[in-house]
Amino acid sequence: MERPQQTDSRAGLISGLSAYFMWGLFPIYFVATKAVPATEILAHRILWSLPFGLLILLFRRQIGDTIRAIRHPKTLALLALASVALAANWGVYIYAIQIEQIFQGSLGYYINPLIYVLVAVLFFGERLTRLQSGAIALAFVGVMVLTVYGGQFPVISLFLAASFTTYGVLRKLIDVGAMPGLFIEVLVLILPAIAYLVWLSHADILVFGTETRLNWLLIASGPITVLPLLAFAFAARRIRLSTLGILQFVGPTMQFLCGVYYGEPFTKAHAICFSLIWIGVAFFVLDGWRASRRASAP
Structure with a gap:
């Protein structure tokens, strides 16, 4: 008979895998909505995340936590900054x-x-371990190979990494749950998003409303945004941080496979760059595993 702790850990692992699996499939959704400009999709993602996020807050009884965070000026200010980094990402x-x-x-x-x-x-x-230093050095070399040998400076990659790191650092400074925090961030962005959609409507260039299939896909951006975060929050409370650190590479791996599926050009420079990154990731995962072993040792 399984102990409750084992059952809880298994549920957390499944939930964490589900979160990163959903994030890994994002390219399929954005390819399906390719007819809609990126800025309009972003506005819809913000708009439809609000009601769906509210339902999740009600279900998890986190309305009180959300209100307390809004009433705290410093928390609200940091969440507003985080919302800008998240929207940019x-x-x-x-x-x-x-x-x-x-x-x-x-x-x-x-x-x-x-x-x-x-x-x-x-x-x-904090201090770098040898494996962490090696992982960062390999990532740097990989980016340089893609830039010099491949003739493509990965500005998008670096912006995504930098903006999400900024978001992560800001959220680290805030004592608020994942779902209440996301709801407040969306709340901060909702007025600009609505104003932009209204402007598109007046300019007669709003895609929403022109085709039923696209309408439903854009509405689905709400649950598509919120559900992975909910699964992640569930997992984070039930499995070790080191395990989550390993799982986080499931998402980009699936995104990479999506790129292969859609036939994106994969040059020799890409192959060298990704090979170096994957070795760096292996170093990173090994370092996390070692740290976990040391922490659990009697």
């Missing part, structure tokens, strides 16, 4: 998929954890 990622740069999107989320570690060293006084 969302918008650039949608744009990347639409211009057939799925590999760059995947690369950005591969190197994001490495940049996060580098920020922790530079600004939070």
Whole structure:
């Protein structure tokens, strides 16, 4: 008979895999909505996340937590800054998929954890292990190979990594749950999003309303945004942080496979760059596993 803790851990692992699996399939959604400009998709993603997020808050009884966070000026200010970083990350990622740069999107989320570690060293006084240093060095060499040998500076990849790291650092400074925090961030962005959609409507260039299939796809951006985060929040409470650190590479790996499926050009420079990144990821995962073993040792 399984212990409750084992059952809880298994549920957390399944939930974490589900979250990163859903994030990994994002390119399919954004390819399906390619007829809609990236900025309009971003506005709809913000708009439809609000009511769906509210339902989740009601279900999880987190309305009180959300109100307390809104009433705290410093928390609200940091969440407002985080919302800008998140919206920029969302918008650039949608744009990347639409211009057939799925590999760059995947690369950005591969190197994001490495940049996060580098920020922790530079600004939070943490020390790099040898494996972490090797992983960051390999990522740097990989980016240089793609830039010099491949003739393509991965500006999209670096922006995605930097913006999501900024978002992560800001959220680290805020004592608020994942779902209440996301709801407040969406709340901050909702007025600009609605204003933009109204302007598109008056300019007669709003795609929403022109085709039933696209309408439903745009409405679906709400649950598509919120559900992975809900699964992630569930997992984060039930499995080790080191396990989550390993799972985070499931998303960019699936995005990479989506790029292969859609037939994006994969040059020799891409192959060298990704090979170096994958070795760096292996170093990163090994370091996390070692740290977990040391932490659990009696």
